[in-house]
Amino acid sequence: MTTGKRKPTSSLDATQSSPSASEVLAPQDASLEAMLSKAMSARTNMDAASDAPDAPPAKPIPPESEQRCGLIAIVGKPNVGKSTLLNALVGQKISITSRKAQTTRHRITGMRTVEATQFVFVDTPGFQTRHGNALNRSLNRTVVGAVNDVDLIVFVVEAGQFNMADAKVLSLLPAKTPAILLANKFDLIHRRAEIAPWLRAMQERHDFAEFVPMSANNAKDIERLFGICEKYLPQQPWMYGAEELTDRSDRFMAAEIIREKLFRLTGDELPYTSTVIIDKYEEEGALRRVAATIVVERDGHKGMIIGEKGEKLKRIGTEARHELERLTGGKVFLEIWVKVRSGWADDEARVKTFGYE
Numbered sequence: 001m002t003t004g005k006r007k008p009t010s011s012l013d014a015t016q017s018s019p020s021a022s023e024v025l026a027p028q029d030a031s032l033e034a035m036l037s038k039a040m041s042a043r044t045n046m047d048a049a050s051d052a053p054d055a056p057p058a059k060p061i062p063p064e065s066e067q068r069c070g071l072i073a074i075v076g077k078p079n080v081g082k083s084t085l086l087n088a089l090v091g092q093k094i095s096i097t098s099r100k101a102q103t104t105r106h107r108i109t110g111m112r113t114v115e116a117t118q119f120v121f122v123d124t125p126g127f128q129t130r131h132g133n134a135l136n137r138s139l140n141r142t143v144v145g146a147v148n149d150v151d152l153i154v155f156v157v158e159a160g161q162f163n164m165a166d167a168k169v170l171s172l173l174p175a176k177t178p179a180i181l182l183a184n185k186f187d188l189i190h191r192r193a194e195i196a197p198w199l200r201a202m203q204e205r206h207d208f209a210e211f212v213p214m215s216a217n218n219a220k221d222i223e224r225l226f227g228i229c230e231k232y233l234p235q236q237p238w239m240y241g242a243e244e245l246t247d248r249s250d251r252f253m254a255a256e257i258i259r260e261k262l263f264r265l266t267g268d269e270l271p272y273t274s275t276v277i278i279d280k281y282e283e284e285g286a287l288r289r290v291a292a293t294i295v296v297e298r299d300g301h302k303g304m305i306i307g308e309k310g311e312k313l314k315r316i317g318t319e320a321r322h323e324l325e326r327l328t329g330g331k332v333f334l335e336i337w338v339k340v341r342s343g344w345a346d347d348e349a350r351v352k353t354f355g356y357e
């Protein structure tokens, strides 16, 4: 992980004149006050430590008896920043991010080993509440599956916000598993006074073990999150090698990369039901030959992807190829087709064929 020397712009700097936690919380909220103060001072301390020298080189692998390892589910409604968080925690892009809600479809595991502890992360699709089609039913099943076999749940919300979609996800969390309330996009909060009443309401909704105000795109916050999560993971041997970052195949990563470029370059016009299938993934030494099909529901969507004189599709292909070349470290030949399969997201059998659980 990078330990940037730049002092992060802390939202706390903008709140110096705001009331303290004790001024905004009632006396009976002593434990909440402690939670808020602890969370805030941890942030300040990390900011102060930002001039510290870079971390020392990796230590030798500790004996199994000293290793810690556990599963962490990252859950939250669409667009709260789960993929950004996962990528930052793993230190490499393994989950696509987009301003368009609902871009995460699969249960992706990324892992990161920091000193004696191995953190195995499970990314989940944003819980879909609006449509009841087969694709969304499949996405919701993935969320439920993900939270029931983990050591720790990181419930991600946008700081200061909570609506029906957040409530739906929260209602899925089992009481037995410790859950961290991660108030993401904290950089967008400019008055600390807004957070105390919000935190009080959140704590009434669920018995959160910790409160972490942070920004997924702030390296210091990410570093601090490792320290917070560590104590919830059991002492047991690692499940993966110290250097491993994901258990997804290169073929899967190729589909994800193409899907990301597709959503980035078509903007808000393209419905999230468009998907990518890898028809061929061949390796010849360092060379990769990849053929992919983008499946859309309507002819109009096909036109949107191809663009005028094929310009849009060409750009999707070029950007995806460059990223695949960076990932594999070799040359990539990439061929992309666009096909219309109307109603695929409503069809349970097809959803299964396309790789959803």
Ligand SMILES: Nc1nc2c(ncn2[C@@H]2O[C@H](COP(=O)(O)OP(=O)(O)OP(=O)(O)O)[C@@H](O)[C@H]2O)c(=O)[nH]1
Residues within 6 Å of the ligand: 076, 077, 078, 079, 080, 081, 082, 083, 084, 085, 096, 097, 098, 099, 100, 101, 102, 103, 104, 124, 125, 126, 184, 185, 186, 187, 188, 214, 215, 216, 217, 218
């Ligand atoms: N300002 C700010 N923006 C953020 C932060 N974290 C994520 N974002 C932005 O929020 C948007 C959504 O982020 P994603 O990581 O794709 O969200 P997600 O929860 O994985 O979304 P789905 O795939 O729809 O479930 C992107 O535009 C991110 O750049 C943050 O800490 N601060």
